[in-house]
Amino acid sequence: MAKRTASAKKQARASVRRTQRNRAVRSEVKTKIVKARRTLQETPVAESDRYAVALDAIRALDRAASKGVLHRRNAARRKARLTRQLVKVAGTAVPSAAARKSAAAPAGKKGAAPVAAKAPDKKGKK
Numbered sequence: 001m002a003k004r005t006a007s008a009k010k011q012a013r014a015s016v017r018r019t020q021r022n023r024a025v026r027s028e029v030k031t032k033i034v035k036a037r038r039t040l041q042e043t044p045v046a047e048s049d050r051y052a053v054a055l056d057a058i059r060a061l062d063r064a065a066s067k068g069v070l071h072r073r074n075a076a077r078r079k080a081r082l083t084r085q086l087v088k089v090a091g092t093a094v095p096s097a098a099a100r101k102s103a104a105a106p107a108g109k110k111g112a113a114p115v116a117a118k119a120p121d122k123k124g125k126k
């Protein structure tokens with residue numbers, strides 16, 4: 001059945017506008033990711049340029065996720081892949097997940113090891 005009500009027609013028009021806008025954002029993100037991968041894989045490029053292009057792609061992914069164009073986990077996965085490639089090219093080692101958790105867990109947070117209580121003084125000593 002064709003859309004006949006005024007609200008259905010308006011929703012269809014809005015859907016077309018959203019689709020065009022989302023398509024443009026997705027295209028921009030894909031282009032920036034491809035550019036970042038090319039700078040990482042191909043010709044020798046200055047380190048600062050590599051980081052700048054990769055950072056630009058990561059920002060585009062963040063922006064698309066915040067607007068709801070991409071799902072936040074989809075954006076996170078793409079950022080992780082890009083970062084992993086960047087680290088691989090740079091030649092620095094990525095710490096394991098267990099090492100990151102133990103180093104990043106400050107005392108007093110949920111799930112962190114409890115802080116040892118101070119032993120009570122013996123009676124008679126001051």
